Amino acid sequence: MSGTINIGRLFGISVKIHFSWVFIFALVAGTLAVSYLPNAYSGWPTPQYWITGILASALLFACVLAHELSHSLEAMRRGRKVTSITLFFLGGVSQIEEESRSAGEEFWVSVVGPLASLALSGIFLLLFLNFRDGNSSITALTQYLAIVNLAIGIFNLTPAFPLDGGRVLKAVVWKFSGNEGRAATISSRVGSVIGFGMIALGIFTLFSASRYTGIWLIVIGWFIQSAAASVRNQQDSTIRLSGRVVRDAMREDMPTIEPGTSIHALVERHIATDFERAYVVVLGDTLQGLITVTDVKRVPLEARPFTWVSQVMTPASKVVTLTPDAPLEDGLGILARRGFRQLVIMEDDKPIGLMTRAGVVRVMEVSNILHRESRSSDTKA
């Protein structure tokens, strides 16, 4: 996510805040100090309302972080890598590498978040019951945090993918059907229905009861339904790609260059005429490395006649390669996760082609057309 700042590390996970969180922090603190607290607790000096409001907002932040952290720690306990947690205006996201490998894993990694929020709510409720007769900041804080954690727990259990509850639903369908793809499709459909339902309810509320509640319902409903739709799109392309191998998207006429060529010659005699983005560096038929336009751009103009391809290229030992029979999804996964534009395809220790993003897009587009054709012939039959 762009627009985030790093605030530190917890259990080896970097914790980031999206700038939208700053507004929520101020909004929560302000609403509490100006409206909620003065209504519920009278007779405090004004600074106490503000200090309590700011404290409540900070503790809410810690509670949302604890919710996210529980997802991350459960995923790490199951051997998955977690790179970061980002808090933004609707809560948080844990950046967990790879998808769940089993329904059980999906279930537990998803359900621990809402359980953590419900547990926090219980703890604050017990504290509140202990201090309930007072008129102090502690009474107000424990009451507020018991309520919001309960709300966070329940909201996240809504069976609307990609909320935690939707993932739990996906895990349950996955467990009983044995088909992860079907489970994702079903739970994201339920997510869309709930999202649109919230939008409809929001519009209704907007004109009948509370304008603010209405707007919030519409915003959250829209967020849920668009996230569900993007999950479904991704699912559709995975289905269309499944069964395809890297060879289907590979170009065999890969541009090559020898390691002893100067950068100047590479630009003048090759890039300037054939406009390729990347060249496979070969000596005979052995892979030496990969050089891209980005690598070339880093060499200053005046140094180009005296700089060789071998000095600037990514050496063969660091070039990510795949075999032509690897599943196309794997190739696409590497391109997407590592931000590469191309992968070198190797067979019998020799480079035989390049798999590029453009190549995968072409395969997907053509399969899309065929997919539509077969669908329209289905309806005719």
Ligand SMILES: [Zn+2]
């Ligand atoms: Zn969660």
